[in-house]
Amino acid sequence: MENYNRTDGFEGEKMIDLPEAVCEAFCQKTPAFNQFYITHIGYFPNAKRHYIQRANGCKDNILIYCLHGKGYCSIGSHHFDILPNQYLILPATSDILTYGADNEEPWTIYWVHFTGPNIELFNQSLEIFGYRGPVTLALNKRGLSVWEEMYNCLTGGFSIDNLRHANLCLHHFLASFLYPEPINNQNEDLNCIEAIIGYMEKMIDSRLTVEEMAARLQLSASYFSTIFKKATGMPPMDYFIQLKMQKACQLLYLENMKVKDVAEAIGYEDPFYFSRQFKKHMKISPVLYKEASRRHLA
Template sequence: MNNTVTKRRMGFEGEKFIAIPQKVWKDIFKRDPNFFQIYITHMGYFPKASYHYRERRKGCEDNIIMYCLQGKGHYILGDKRYEVVANQFIMLPATDKYMRYWADADDPWTIYWIHFTGRTINAFNKFLQTDNHKGPQTIPFNAKGIDIWQNIYSSLEMGYSTENLCNAMFGLYDFIASFLFNERHIAPEKNESSDIITLTVNHMRANIEKKLSVEDMARQHSLSSSYFSIIFRKATGMPPIDYFINLKMQKACQMLYSDEAKIKTVAMDLGYDDPYYFSRIFKKFMGMSPEQYRINTRK
């Protein structure tokens, strides 16, 4: 009896796979060689990928991002060997180093993966330091990343129109970010302080024409001004008054664009009795005077 196991690149039950023809990208780059700085070449989903095996003796000209959902696998990059387990991802940079990766024999991995490249791929890797390979990275279950992958796949499955390619390639950035900056893509648990921030911002918006103080805001929640300022700044990255002024300037921009009201009226509607003081604040935040902003946005 022949017990030889056949190593496989693909062909797994339930798999999904797309390879974008090179001609598609050649035609796109004839029209505009600079629009897609990075782009997808292949992508796939391999569930329970028993005997999955790839050897690349001369490396790979693409970056490969791979997310292990279940099971485990292994890879070699250069002269180093790594193990990948569930809820870990790897970003293999474009390289000419020897590369090999394969599913574990006893507990084969389930993986989502994307190959991508581009004229700026070396700069991309240098800036994000993906060329300094750190091995598998552990993250919480990345539901958002999987949803983005599905959206990209669905777009490309519908064909290679400009709209479908744009949607997929813009999604590629979001997909990568959901792994490299995973903590920024996790919805924070609701807690008392986050409710306080939401209520305060809503209160600011509802009273945009008033002069609110930190004491006024803190009093709404029976907190001391100092403690309120600390939790507000921690949540938003800026002091309460600066945040309130930002909201006022945002509203001022809307009014200057859509209304014919005089600068003095805009200032009064936002709680500024002195239009010259309002203009100085506006310029500080927006980099130009209210008059110049109105001219620029109506060109």
Template sequence: MSNGLKRRDGFPGERLINIPLKILRDAKDRKPILFNTYITQIGYFPQASHHYRERRNGCEDNILIYCIRGKGHYILDKKRYEVNAGQYVIIPATDRYIRYWADTESPWTIYWIHFTGDQIGEFNRSLNLTTTKGPIPIPFNDTGIEVWQKIFSILSVSFRMESLCNANFCLQHLISTFLYPQHEDKEKEIPVENSIQQAIDIMKSNLHLKLSLEEIAVKVNLSTSYFATFFKKRQGISPIDYFINMKMQRACELLRDQNNKVREVASDIGYEDPYYFSRIFKNVVGLSPAQYRKDIQ
């Protein structure tokens, strides 16, 4: 992976919150008992191509990463691990070298959260969270994702004391859904899970077309409302937003070839109007196609 393609964030469809350190310090000073363990960052990276982080001096936070699709890799203290879909890892706070990145061929989709505290070392020892534990398989953690979404929603509104406390109380629940998963019967959900994967495959094979929510739902034999609800619950975004993100990722790939004109790129992913395509691209990626092409040169 060349240095120009390594990205900390900025992925189409991502969700990301960093709580300013000053706000956290002030909150801890005011009510230290409520901040024994607290959140510092939270994010969701869908199909995070070229995601890469290197922490030469480790990290003061615990880093929980839950991979729901694709795969990634990390190195911790010279040992390399692979994180696959359906696995999570909690990298404990450490001063040892850490590096993690998305797989080139099948980049991961991950929910993640950073948390720490003055007694984070004792916290980790009590839960046997060690640097050698490695990725852990888990049944699909829909409860964990629901709690993650609640935390994100709380912190999206404000960083006031009550919001921070509410989010930190939810943090304990979130951690418990991974460390002590409920062994529920998932057999009834298997057909629907297969339908979600089928829908994603349909999107991937038809990036050059316009597909409506209704058309995709029909192709996977689900009602439109049920398909939309279940898809968003599993993937974190609506089916159409997911499809648009896939189109924009393909557009990014095409724009790296300087011979491809913007109108040709737009046509290749199903947009007849290049100006409309440019607006959608900027809304998702944060740059116009021309700016993106210039930025990666």
């Protein structure tokens, strides 16, 4: 049973409900998208008297982003107040679910319902639980831009292409909240990493050490290695080698260069050592890679 208090809607509101039959047909035709997908999407500005109670919970996850004003939410025995620039992801649940706008300062919210056959596993893996509560973040311009893209796709109709486009955007939309852009000293660290990656690309034909790269940024080698791995997922030297192997692939594929010349172009004096490194990382020898590329071009 569901109770609503939305007599006349809200001036300037935007809302799209995707029929269940449309969602089912979309999942059948494009099974790669059925892990989770949009079921409803909306924007309620100054949503005075907005109130919804779902006695049997909701099969969808619901992301609510409060841009202005205030609101509240109760899920099971947990109650939360929601303030400006806070978002809340309500997980799919069978518990009683209630949410609505503050009487004095009604919220302005962007919201999306999404679900899928593995929504519980999705929630577990990202630790989306009913007791988590709202999360504060800086104004999420990226998320709002992606929301508009999703909404505009769906206003154009429920064609397969529009549904694919909107649901690909859904991943980006969720990521903008779960992994917001870093701030303060994290931004400084990322700027350092971007700078040194650019330097690696310029020095692709040279030999670099961690100490040289760290010194260029006026950082200790240990701290540089830590922040680099945190940002990229791999140590600096491994990343530099990967860049070299990518460049080698381009030269073998596009320039039709000899293996010896490719090795020299990316800073390897010994072509046999280069060949071993190439095979280690690409799972194929440079000679075979070159032959396969030429067959592809033909």
